[in-house]
Amino acid sequence: MNCPRCDDHRAEKIFEAPENAVWEVYRCPHCYFVWRNTEEEEVINPDLYDPRFKLSGEKIAAMDHKPPIPPLKET
Amino acid sequence: MPYNSLRDFLVKAEEEGQLLRINEEVRPEPDIRAASCAASKVQGGPVLLFEKIQGYRDKKVVMNVHGSWENLALSFDLPKHTGVREQFHEIARRWDSYPVPSKRVSDAPHKDVIIEKNISLFRELPLFRVNRMDGGFYFSKGCVVARDPENPDIQNVGIYRMQLKDHDRIGIQISAQHDLAIFLRKAEEMNVPLRVAVSISNDPVTSFVASSPLKYEEDEYAMMGALRGEPTEVISSEKGDLDVPAGAEVIIEGEIVIRHRAVEGPFSEYPGSYSTSMLQVEIQVDLISKRKDPIFFENLYTGLPWTEIDYLQALNTSVTVFKQMKADFPEVEAVNAMYTHGYGTIISSRMRFGGFAKTLGCRLLSTPHGVTYPKIIIVVDEEVDPFDLQQVMWAMTVRFRPERDVAIIPNAPASTLDPTHLVRGLGSKIIIDAAKPAFPDIPLSDAALVEPPKETAFWMEEIKKRMEGLK
Numbered sequence: 397m398n399c400p401r402c403d404d405h406r407a408e409k410i411f412e413a414p415e416n417a418v419w420e421v422y423r424c425p426h427c428y429f430v431w432r433n434t435e436e437e438e439v440i441n442p443d444l445y446d447p448r449f450k451l452s453g454e455k456i457a458a459m460d461h462k463p464p465i466p467p468l469k470e471t
Numbered sequence: 472m473p474y475n476s477l478r479d480f481l482v483k484a485e486e487e488g489q490l491l492r493i494n495e496e497v498r499p500e501p502d503i504r505a506a507s508c509a510a511s512k513v514q515g516g517p518v519l520l521f522e523k524i525q526g527y528r529d530k531k532v533v534m535n536v537h538g539s540w541e542n543l544a545l546s547f548d549l550p551k552h553t554g555v556r557e558q559f560h561e562i563a564r565r566w567d568s569y570p571v572p573s574k575r576v577s578d579a580p581h582k583d584v585i586i587e588k589n590i591s592l593f594r595e596l597p598l599f600r601v602n603r604m605d606g607g608f609y610f611s612k613g614c615v616v617a618r619d620p621e622n623p624d625i626q627n628v629g630i631y632r633m634q635l636k637d638h639d640r641i642g643i644q645i646s647a648q649h650d651l652a653i654f655l656r657k658a659e660e661m662n663v664p665l666r667v668a669v670s671i672s673n674d675p676v677t678s679f680v681a682s683s684p685l686k687y688e689e690d691e692y693a694m695m696g697a698l699r700g701e702p703t704e705v706i707s708s709e710k711g712d713l714d715v716p717a718g719a720e721v722i723i724e725g726e727i728v729i730r731h732r733a734v735e736g737p738f739s740e741y742p743g744s745y746s747t748s749m750l751q752v753e754i755q756v757d758l759i760s761k762r763k764d765p766i767f768f769e770n771l772y773t774g775l776p777w778t779e780i781d782y783l784q785a786l787n788t789s790v791t792v793f794k795q796m797k798a799d800f801p802e803v804e805a806v807n808a809m810y811t812h813g814y815g816t817i818i819s820s821r822m823r824f825g826g827f828a829k830t831l832g833c834r835l836l837s838t839p840h841g842v843t844y845p846k847i848i849i850v851v852d853e854e855v856d857p858f859d860l861q862q863v864m865w866a867m868t869v870r871f872r873p874e875r876d877v878a879i880i881p882n883a884p885a886s887t888l889d890p891t892h893l894v895r896g897l898g899s900k901i902i903i904d905a906a907k908p909a910f911p912d913i914p915l916s917d918a919a920l921v922e923p924p925k926e927t928a929f930w931m932e933e934i935k936k937r938m939e940g941l942k
Contacts, residue, residue: 401606410638411593413526419499421593427734427748428636430607432600434525435500439603449604449737451748460895461732462749462887463647469660 399424400431400442402451427451473548473699474674476580476718477533477769480546484518487551489542491517498525499599507534507772511779515541515551520767529764530597534772536612536675538779543786546675547698555786556858559805562698562790569689571696573705579717585709586759591638595721595759596671597768598635602739606748607634607642609738611771611780613669613723614681615643616713617651620658620665626714627651628691630682633669634735639756641669641725642735646887647896648843650687655752658729665727666711667754672720672769677703683787684840686795709758720766725756740888741784741812743775776811785809788840792816795838800831807857813844814889817857820850825912829878832902836883843884846898852906866905870915876904 397407404426411421419434429451431440438444474480484490491510497503503521510516516539521532537543544553549561592598598608611632619625627650634642645652658665670677680695692714695703704717708724715722735751773780786809793806802821810816818831828850835841835848851857851866878901885898892898907915 411591414594415526415528418526423637428607428634428642430635432499434498435600436603439500439600446604449745451734455748456734456750459734459748459750462735462751463645463652463655465730465732466656466660468662 397422398442399427399429400440400445401429401449402427402453402456403442426453427456473676473701474546474718475704476674477536477672477720477767479718480536480675481518481520481533481767483545484542487541487545489515489517489539489545489551490520492520492522494522496523496525497521499597501603503532503534503599504601504603504772507538508774508778510535511538511772511774511777511782513539515539518542524597527597529766531765531767532597532599533672533767533769535779536769537679537783538772539782542675543782546679548700556805556856559786559789559793559807559858562786563793565698565700566694566790566794568697568700570693571699571702572690573692573696573714574702575714576704576706576717579704579706579719580762581717581719581722581760582706583763584761586761587757590756590759592635592641592723592756592759593638595761595766596635597766599770601770601772602745602774604745605634605738606734606736607636609634609770610671610768611773612673612678612769613671614673614677614716615651616668616670616708616715617654617665617727618711618713619654620661620663623712625688626690627654628670628677628681630678632738632740633754634738636733636753639725641723641754641756642733643727643752643754644735644738645752646843648839648884653687655727655729658727662729665729666708666713667725667727668708668711668713668715669723669725669754670716670719670721671723672767673716674718677716677718678783679787682783683791684838685791686839709760720768721759721761723756724758724760725754728753728755739773741773741776741780742814742888742890743811744890746888781809781811784812788813792835792838792840796831796834799834802827802853803831804853805857806835808840808845812886813840814846814886815849816841816845816847817849817851817863819853819855819857820906821853822906822909825909826904827909828876828904828906829902832878832900836880836900843886846885846889846900848900848902850902850904850906863905867903870907871903871905872908878902
């Protein structure tokens with residue numbers, strides 16, 4: 397399964413509706429995007445996902461830490 | 472009569488005609504978001520109780536609890552049509568009872584079921600995508616409880632946005648100016664664990680205070696007690712030593728994974744735009760305690776203002792900042808910090824002397840909230856009601872002198888969510904003095920105000936009555 401947001405191919409089903417399995421939830425292990433298979437096509441289809449919100453390994457590597465991790469304090 | 476739980480409040484809201492049951496089946500997306508957006512945009516918008524969620528037989532979703540002035544008034548046990556200014560002054564009055572310490576109890580409904588194995592928050596909470604381009608399923612009304620790792624007597628209860636990343640993994644946004652960021656920095660410097668408990672679905676005063684910018688050492692539970700008029704009941708978490716609200720539906724316990732960040736966001740935030748994705752903090756969940764089914768799950772809709780978040784972050788911020796400023800400057804009469812979480816703030820005050828408005832603006836910027844959020848600060852005289860924008864604009868047009876009454880502070884700390892930033896976390900502030908010039912400043916030329924005729928009040932009533940007769 398391809399992630400709609402970062403196109404990583406390792407996305408997997410991780411959950412289904414407790415009642416009658418009427419929907420399934422998928423998760424991407426690369427960008428942690430989570431989606432339900434009953435959502436709008438623009439959310440679940442990689443080709444229709446808004447390009448402004450697409451992620452890539454390069455974009456992730458350039459992200460800031462919030463908040464920054466401080467240096468260890470010497471004891 | 473204060474409410475001990477969200478359920479108690481729902482009963483009251485229904486009695487007062489402020490609760491709407493949606494009993495047909497709704498899809499997690501997009502039905503809940505659309506109805507919640509609509510509820511916050513309807514005048515006097517009700518609490519929505521979704522009774523039948525597709526795929527979750529044993530869960531109900533509650534939205535828009537704080538999403539109108541009427542709901543907010545009921546949460547403080549005030550008549551539902553109490554005006555905004557009256558609510559401000561009533562909350563400010565109750566504030567003076569602080570501290571009303573919490574009361575520890577030995578049992579609570581959420582201790583009915585304890586889960587330590589095969590934890591799945593997808594199963595326990597009927598989560599959904601709040602807005603279409605959010606990076607996941609968010610819940611933003613959970614109250615996060617933690618203790619200062621160096622000084623465990625200091626406990627904080629705060630609201631932070633949370634993204635479910637996996638069955639037992641939560642992303643959390645901790646901004647540098649928040650108390651939890653101070654706890655986190657200490658834990659990461661010392662390389663020690665930081666336990667947290669997240670209280671889901673609480674009585675409305677709990678979330679009101681948890682999202683108030685109190686001082687670092689102030690006790691949120693003791694403030695809840697002051698505003699509720701009686702102590703808030705708390706119970707110990709199962710692990711660690713945290714006090715959690717006894718009335719909660721669900722408590723999620725876990726540890727912040729220290730010295731670790733992972734992709735989080737974007738999320739539809741209070742400026743009305745999506746935040747960017749950043750590498751943020753995560754919580755590893757190791758225990759859930761909950762009521763027996765059904766679970767009432769409360770979540771928050773955030774969108775293009777005004778939506779529920781704008782009602783929630785309004786009077787709690789205004790009263791907190793007002794009290795902090797008034798402690799130093801008793802001239803301050805009221806503060807309205809309800810525009811985009813206080814990016815726009817109006818201070819009403821007597822003027823001690825010329826230039827005093829700038830002093831007040833700087834004091835605002837040194838409160839815990841003011842350090843980052845306020846960007847446009849307007850200071851008006853005490854007779855101008857800061858909750859009446861017609862009056863504020865009148866003061867701006869006839870009191871403000873553009874060549875003398877502006878101070879701009881460049882390159883100052885700012886909200887990381889402000890879309891106008893050039894460097895994230897930095898921004899400019901403007902203080903606008905729209906008060907009458909006071910000695911030794913040059914007095915106004917035409918300072919004699921036109922007084923409304925003294926019979927005006929009589930005629931207002933007459934006109935209202937006669938207009939009713941025309942209907």
